[in-house]
Amino acid sequence: MKNMNRSLVCLAAVLCSSAVLADEIRNYRAEAVAMMKRDFKTKGIATADRVHEDGVQAICNRTADNPPKDIAARLEKDQLEKVRYPADGKLMGDWKAGEKLAQSGRGMTWSDSASVPGGGNCYNCHQIGPQETSFGTLGPSLYQFGKLRGNTPEMQKYAYGKIWNAKAFNLCSAMPRFGHANALNEQQIKDLVALLLDPQSPVNNK
Template sequence: MMQKKHCTLLAILGAAAQVLGCATPPPSPAELDQQAMAMIKASFREQGIAKLDRLKQDLGQQACSSAEAPAEAITKQIEEEAMATVRWPKGGNYIGDWRAGEKLAQNGRGMTWTDKSAAPSANGAQCYNCHQIDKKEISFGTIGPSLWNYGKLRGVSNPADPASAAIVQYTWGKLWNSKAYSACSNMPRFGHAGLLDEQQLRDVMALLLDPKSPVNQ
């Protein structure tokens, strides 16, 4: 008899637990996002030049790290706001030294807590991490498209020619803030984020567009 009562009590408790479990709704996506962000913030600490402000997301980062692609209106807003941040080069001088550009493309240093400075002069462009550029370099990433013959394939025989203006300006804008052309671009926003300065950007531009650059041979 006691055993029967014990089994009945366990059954009642089990049923009650199931009811309570069903009555508790799962966390909403927004609540899960908040929990995840709280965990991330609790897991990081400032050290050297790496500050906690790096965890703060802007609209583009928030929308593009969501489980779903941003709505068309949000995508348009991200791109328009990004385009408004683009600073065009002083005097309309877009092209620098392709040799310096190649050095920047090969340089993967910068913005880590072990680096002494966050100044652009301390940073590389790290282009080969994601792109093929000069075919002499056999080590390159494939996250981004190949940039081999970048200017040549786009008909740029003279970057100063008005006929080349559209491609030249697009390339500068893409380097300055890639989200101006693709809201969820994975490409670093070199100018907007202060990763490279204007002269460094000119040099990378030369690597891609100068007819004398090995990229366009």
């Protein structure tokens, strides 16, 4: 009986501690959000609304990037439906322009002009072309992407959609939603698709 009482007391203590910890985490998060809203100010094209999370970001943040599968599937479907594919049906542009774009990290800061297209900064997270030895590893290697996956219409559509909105394929992906956020325009995304899939691109021809 004494052992049972001790167990109940321990269980109550654990539950109490968990509740207190959960409250503290909620409070810390609320304080952090309030601080960002207070301190981030619009300047130039860098607008303060960038720190506001939308519904997709919120569910990922609140579940440590591991939302219930049914919710993730529903939200991914919703994100995919919002991808805007080119009206002309052409999904590939110029791979040379795509390489320059992948190398460029400029844009989206308060000192940049809205009239100057930003870069993709793709090498920051991916290995892409064989000539670049300085690349990040946050994302998977894209070297020989087209050679391995093929340059089919379906693959072109997948690559275009993934660049436009990666969360349509992996809800809590760390990859920016370039098209969705208007960080890259339609032609820029076409050029990146060509960089990945064009047989003449150095990504695929070695």
